[in-house]
Amino acid sequence: MILEEKIRQFPTSPGVYLMRDVAGEIIYVGKARSLRQRVRSYFNQSGDSRYHITFLMAKVTDIEIMLTDTEKEALLLENTLIKQHRPRYNLNLKDDKTYFSLRVDPREEFPRFTVVRKRPVDGARYFGPYVSGAAARNMLRQMTRMFPLRHYPLGTCMSRARPCLYHQIGQCSAPCHGLISKEAYTVLVHGAMLFMEGKGGLLIAEFKRRMLAASEEMLYEEAARWRNLLRSIEITVEKQKVVLHGGDCDVIGFYRNGNRIELALLFIRAGVLSGSRLFSLEWQLDDATAISAFLQQYYPTAPCIAEEILLPLNIEDTDTLADLFSELKGSRVSLATPQRGTKRELVALAGKNALAACQEREQKNTTATAVLEELAERLQLSRLPQRIECYDISTIQGRFSVGSRAVMTFGQVDRKSYRHYRIRTVSGQDDFAMLREVFLRRFRREISENEGLPDLVVVDGGVGQLRAVQEIIAELGLAGSFDLVSLAKSRVAHDAAAQTVDKSAERVFLPGRKNPVVLRQNSKPLLMLAALRDEAHRFAISYHRKLRSSEGIASGIDAIPGIGAKRRAALLKHFGSLRRLAEANHAEIAAVKGVNRTVADAIFKELHP
Numbered sequence: 313m314i315l316e317e318k319i320r321q322f323p324t325s326p327g328v329y330l331m332r333d334v335a336g337e338i339i340y341v342g343k344a345r346s347l348r349q350r351v352r353s354y355f356n357q358s359g360d361s362r363y364h365i366t367f368l369m370a371k372v373t374d375i376e377i378m379l380t381d382t383e384k385e386a387l388l389l390e391n392t393l394i395k396q397h398r399p400r401y402n403l404n405l406k407d408d409k410t411y412f413s414l415r416v417d418p419r420e421e422f423p424r425f426t427v428v429r430k431r432p433v434d435g436a437r438y439f440g441p442y443v444s445g446a447a448a449r450n451m452l453r454q455m456t457r458m459f460p461l462r463h464y465p466l467g468t469c470m471s472r473a474r475p476c477l478y479h480q481i482g483q484c485s486a487p488c489h490g491l492i493s494k495e496a497y498t499v500l501v502h503g504a505m506l507f508m509e510g511k512g513g514l515l516i517a518e519f520k521r522r523m524l525a526a527s528e529e530m531l532y533e534e535a536a537r538w539r540n541l542l543r544s545i546e547i548t549v550e551k552q553k554v555v556l557h558g559g560d561c562d563v564i565g566f567y568r569n570g571n572r573i574e575l576a577l578l579f580i581r582a583g584v585l586s587g588s589r590l591f592s593l594e595w596q597l598d599d600a601t602a603i604s605a606f607l608q609q610y611y612p613t614a615p616c617i618a619e620e621i622l623l624p625l626n627i628e629d630t631d632t633l634a635d636l637f638s639e640l641k642g643s644r645v646s647l648a649t650p651q652r653g654t655k656r657e658l659v660a661l662a663g664k665n666a667l668a669a670c671q672e673r674e675q676k677n678t679t680a681t682a683v684l685e686e687l688a689e690r691l692q693l694s695r696l697p698q699r700i701e702c703y704d705i706s707t708i709q710g711r712f713s714v715g716s717r718a719v720m721t722f723g724q725v726d727r728k729s730y731r732h733y734r735i736r737t738v739s740g741q742d743d744f745a746m747l748r749e750v751f752l753r754r755f756r757r758e759i760s761e762n763e764g765l766p767d768l769v770v771v772d773g774g775v776g777q778l779r780a781v782q783e784i785i786a787e788l789g790l791a792g793s794f795d796l797v798s799l800a801k802s803r804v805a806h807d808a809a810a811q812t813v814d815k816s817a818e819r820v821f822l823p824g825r826k827n828p829v830v831l832r833q834n835s836k837p838l839l840m841l842a843a844l845r846d847e848a849h850r851f852a853i854s855y856h857r858k859l860r861s862s863e864g865i866a867s868g869i870d871a872i873p874g875i876g877a878k879r880r881a882a883l884l885k886h887f888g889s890l891r892r893l894a895e896a897n898h899a900e901i902a903a904v905k906g907v908n909r910t911v912a913d914a915i916f917k918e919l920h921p
Contacts, residue, residue, distance in 0.1 A: 413431055
């Protein structure tokens with residue numbers, strides 16, 4: 313009753329409200345055009361369709377408000393508070409997806425297209441986004457087959473004695489060797505940009521005009537070149553299915569399954585469906601609020617914002633979001649909920665993608681659970697291994713020693729939980745001591761940092777590694793806190809006279825059991841463990857190689873007088889490896905920033921005694 317009386321005193325102006333539970337923790341942050349009206353709606357007992365709010369209001373004991381001048385300011389403040397407090401009942405969108413774009417700067421001499429990850433405001437033209445590097449590179453290959461633009465930096469091309477291989481196969485016009493005029497090359501760049509913008513009709517008309525003009529002037533080789541370009545462009549344009557006439561747009565579809573919402577985002581670029589993204593989010597409030605929350609969190613950090621965003625249902629703050637996105641984009645952005653026609657069909661298509669993603673996710677979860685249950689039964693585990701961690705060590709004669717952790721959660725690889733461990737307290741080749749350091753850091757420091765315990769720990773190795781880890785776990789007072797096994801690789805029988813290669817089965821060693829468990833070859837539980845073991849090994853090897861390559865050049869020149877941290881870093885950045893530094897002459901070494909002729913001579917003499 314006290315809370316309801318407090319709500320009656322709320323103003324009708326825009327602002328943000330923060331809901332707290334009995335412990336004083338913020339569990340939900342929302343915005344409103346009218347604070348009093350919005351907050352009172354949560355206590356409305358008329359039985360409206362927002363049945364999920366019951367779960368939230370049962371926990372709310374206090375509500376605070378923060379006033380703003382406009383609804384847009386309330387939206388921005390809400391986003392800031394959500395990122396700061398991460399309330400339990402707000403949408404938690406962790407979009408760490410790397411987008412790719414194609415970049416071209418028309419101001420360059422003989423411009424070329426490149427694949428980039430970021431889109432700074434630098435005056436260049438960007439096309440995309442593409443949801444994977446492979447998709448961006450595939451589009452680049454497709455485009456360069458039609459428009460023979462240069463592939464390499466101009467300095468690299470100019471330093472060659474003859475044109476590169478791409479010129480020999482007709483995919484580069486070799487401007488670096490004067491085989492095409494600057495004006496003709498500019499026409500190719502302009503045509504490529506028209507193609508990327510989806511303006512195939514304009515492009516075909518322009519190239520036909522140039523082909524006929526060259527033919528009339530009896531420039532038959534030039535006319536043939538335009539003819540070949542026309543053929544390749546027409547074939548490509550025919551293959552592209554235009555789904556929407558007009559500019560770029562994003563289409564959002566969703567499907568709800570209990571407390572989870574599957575969102576599908578389709579990218580329409582120049583009328584052609586160029587890619588899609590799927591999001592699976594936990595959400596306990598109504599659907600319209602979920603769509604609005606997704607838009608607020610996704611688009612402020614998106615690589616680009618389309619001219620139009622098509623929504624599956626109406627949301628309250630359409631105008632406010634449109635103003636915010638227009639400000640971010642620098643041009644007008646509209647949000648619409650189509651009711652008929654092609655746009656409505658696209659929204660329905662996005663909804664089908666969301667439904668298919670939900671069904672696929674459920675199928676994966678069902679299959680993974682069955683595999684985990686079988687694994688727990690075969691290995692006699694004390695619990696279902698929902699979180700499995702695997703550890704590995706990589707070293708060469710005790711140098712550049714590293715440990716790694718790979719993780720599976722509910723049978724799926726959980727890369728964000730992977731960890732590297734640089735071995736610091738062990739010298740020499742002592743794998744058991746290295747494992748001890750890794751486990752001490754994992755189960756002392758990281759547990760104190762609120763990272764929970766796993767259900768199953770897998771160690772790469774045999775019974776020796778298993779016993780060593782058992783002692784470490786007992787020393788930490790964690791014996792029995794989780795299951796522990798070791799996975800030994802299959803062994804090859806070395807028999808030169810044999811006609812076939814015999815390999816033993818992979819073996820799983822359990823604590824307190826002398827003989828290992830041999831899982832059926834190619835069974836799903838074995839494949840799951842082997843895949844995690846291989847991931848831990850790959851992750852350790854990649855970090856080990858990174859350390860070895862970065863420190864290899866440093867160890868080779870640290871003893872040279874006059875080489876400090878700055879010069880070492882500059883040499884490493886310039887040459888990349890000790891071998892490439894050793895291959896360089898005096899002038900190339902002296903060209904490095906911060907390295908004078910005297911120091912260059914000292915480096916050269918040290919590397920060439």
